[in-house]
Amino acid sequence: MSLRPAPHRFSVAPMLDWTDRHCRAFHRCLTTQALLYTEMVTTGALLHGDQARHLDFGDTEHPVALQLGGSDPQALAECATLAEKWGYDEVNLNCGCPSDRVQSGAFGACLMGTPDVVARSVEAMRGATQLPVTVKHRIGIDHQESYEELCAFVATVAEAGCQTFIVHARKAWLRGLSPKENREIPPLRYDWVQRLKGDFPELTISLNGGILTLDEAQEHLTWADGVMVGRAAYQTPYLLADVDRRIFGAETPRATRREVMARFRPYVAAGLERGESFHHLTKSTLGLFAGQPGARHYKRTLSELGHRKDAGLDVLDQALAGVPDEVLDARD
Incomplete structure (x- = not known):
């Protein structure tokens, strides 16, 4: 504890x-x-x-x-x-x-x-x-x-x-x-x-x-x-x-959006294995690309396909595929 x-x-x-x-x-x-x-x-x-x-x-x-x-x-x-x-x-x-x-x-x-x-x-x-x-x-x-x-x-x-x-x-x-x-x-x-x-x-x-x-x-x-x-x-x-x-003075650079989603992916996979809803597992990520190229594609893909009972990591991959590499890999 x-x-x-x-x-x-x-x-x-x-x-x-x-x-x-x-x-x-x-x-x-x-x-x-x-x-x-x-x-x-x-x-x-x-x-x-x-x-x-x-x-x-x-x-x-x-x-x-x-x-x-x-x-x-x-x-x-x-x-x-x-x-x-x-x-x-x-x-x-x-x-x-x-x-x-x-x-x-x-x-x-x-x-x-x-x-x-x-x-x-x-x-x-x-x-x-x-x-x-x-x-x-x-x-x-x-x-x-x-x-x-x-x-x-x-x-x-x-x-x-x-x-x-x-x-x-x-x-x-x-x-x-x-x-x-x-x-x-x-x-x-x-x-x-x-x-x-x-x-x-x-x-x-x-x-x-x-x-x-x-x-x-x-x-x-x-x-x-x-x-x-x-x-x-x-x-x-x-x-x-x-x-x-x-805010806290850490020396490590901030993660890219690609790195963030790579960290989160195992959590989503584990949740799906437990039978949890893909939509509920991933809805908090909808704003990750706010204001960036590819944001609309990402949100639309998760919103339209994520509610399906068989939605899985392939939906997440499809959503991320529409985001440009320069957005996924930017640190600024």
Whole structure:
């Protein structure tokens, strides 16, 4: 079991329906040092469902964190114990998701309105595991309009023992905006998160929201302890290939796209041997050639042929065959 410190300097956000174990395995072919997160898993799904389906992951995915959704301290504590048992490097409490599902269960972003519940949950989780317990949250919800309310939330949760906060620099409107709109419409307030770091210098503060390039990430890292990239890591995953060098100071050059797919191919082959769907194994690769010649051919081939029951590595080869060598072998 790994208890190494989580490298919050650069992480890939937990994204429902996206950052499953196949996606994380693919991202590991691009970066060895970024911290990866699971999709949010509810306490109910873990305590009353198929634990292996939700918790199983490969050794190559480290460092990897389990993100939990829930509001009952005891249930969260039990799930934190499971996170340690299964070998995760961190357990994270979701206080930022604005979906209807979390609103009906009074967790996710709803918890921004009840910092005392979050504090009790963090305290219970810390009492149940040696893993780092972290919180991912928004800068506010609905009626919360002031920076002071954000400070009060962080102060209350920090007093319970949380040392790491991943802050999505947007409010969440639980009434009136869809989850997609909540990722785009509320304005980004990076200045609030920077101010938060200044007011709580002893805490680890990682910035999330709207970061699309490594240039932007490096700019924020002049004041933030870490950055978390979400949709950009999925839509343009090749940016992750330079994370180890540019963010963590590794001396190895970034891998070419051909090298990335050569690393990922054995994982796809093993998944197919287990009877897993080719589409699900490879969907996280669809953006690998974004903006490059051959991208349309690659996506169309995987999309049109990858859903077939008999789809295999030949489909992957056919998709890659339409990408020019100069794209496959470029390092710049």
